[in-house]
Amino acid sequence: MVSQNAPAWNAFAAKLSQFARLSRADILALKGLDHGEERFPAHVDIVTEGDLPRAAFVLAKGMACRYRSLPNGRRQIITFLIPGDLCDLHGFLLKRMDHSVATIVPTRLTAINYQSVNETLARHPRIAAALCWSALQDEAILRERIVTLGRRDARGRVAYLLCELVWRQMAIAASGDHAVRLPLTQRELADALGLTSIHINRVLQEFRRSNLITLEQRRLTLRDVDSLQAIAGFNQDYLHLGGVSERGKRYLAQQ
């Protein structure tokens, strides 16, 4: 069942390694969860609101988003999923999805063999702790989005989201220059930030004129991270990129 799918496990392992140093055995155990790869074209639902939740998966390549459609035709993008992100590890407990997940570009998933998850976690406490931490980070990302939508203006929202996407991508594939591929349309940015694509357009242009960013050919570079952070009233603490607490380390040592 193990697919030739190095990027997925690399990205996943890279993400988890932010939290806890994984041994060779740990990384092998991660690969043991591989239950086969699936490919999806761009702009297609992976799961749809109302469905029975599908098996958990790791996003191996590409990009996706969780979103919800409203009766009035609007939609809200809740989160972006990038390579290494784990999706719905415990979702099988639920009867129906309360939101949808869609691809943004052609995307590959690695299904997770959830029968063996518990055993793997029991035998590899560092993996368990890292997943736990990853879940904490995911929740922190949701909270930060709430803060953004509730109390930042349009410029702050855009600045915040661009920083987040760059930091998250840099965490799984170190590239020192704050430049990443950003395959999002202005419409998608708008749906994530609770604005119209027209207004997103005007904010992006202002940022370009002020030399805060460059964004062309789907490639985004943050040219002045400090100013962007100031505009958003923002820092990256919420991503908890700095590793585990002393208490957490002691806890891990006991296991």
Add this chain to the structure above:
Amino acid sequence: MVSQNAPAWNAFAAKLSQFARLSRADILALKGLDHGEERFPAHVDIVTEGDLPRAAFVLAKGMACRYRSLPNGRRQIITFLIPGDLCDLHGFLLKRMDHSVATIVPTRLTAINYQSVNETLARHPRIAAALCWSALQDEAILRERIVTLGRRDARGRVAYLLCELVWRQMAIAASGDHAVRLPLTQRELADALGLTSIHINRVLQEFRRSNLITLEQRRLTLRDVDSLQAIAGFNQDYLHLGGVSERGKRYLAQQ
């Protein structure tokens, strides 16, 4: 260490029982996590952004909120905590809190003995599953808030939040009449919904004039739930109040 603290465990057990039928032994095990009670007056931080996370706790009585303050003096309330809610079970892994938690009224917490959590979960798979589900619900609540702040207008936001608070309280203390104590000021509603208290005031008055709600003496009654849901473009599916999926039941039976 066990405090005379029946309400806490009742509310906690009532909440978890929505998800999985708990045995007597399960409920005793929950009580075994009790690590003492703490009391806080109204409008006081329980934890403050930047702090080392405190031990996990269950809110026993009262009401609290997670919030974040922004450099420009604004604040955003992220979630409300009501009796039975579990707070930061795995937070000890983090170095610092990325947000604060404050009381809204005089509040009692029951600290959780996190040394014994793992053992309890291993021995009581239904508790483990119920906590897992509770975490899924918490995440769903965050997602719904994102949808609200991103794509609903002021009337929709207020309608949504009032419904959510009533449903959550009804789930832990069945009262058939859609009436609950709501100790929030208009300022606090505003900080939760990304609006000004002045605008909250106008929306509430419109709702009262239209006989959608009554709200006086800190007591809220939903008089026309259907209309409120229509205004919010909203249903309660996201709270997953209906129990566990068949797959989830099979999984539990194996444990």
Add this chain to the structure above:
DNA sequence: CGATCTGTTGATATCCTTCAATTTTGGTGG
């Protein structure tokens, strides 16, 4: 190589905020 989606620009509309003042409520001490 046309069709459709995306990005861009301008004019106008609107929802919500801001500012300012007043009333009501709730809590506290005398």
Add this chain to the structure above:
DNA sequence: CCACCAAAATTGAAGGATATCAACAGATCG
């Protein structure tokens, strides 16, 4: 129990940030 004070609720007027509408240019893709 009442007087007093601060906080909360209420009301009105004016301003601003973003939405909506409309049209066109540019890019992407089968």
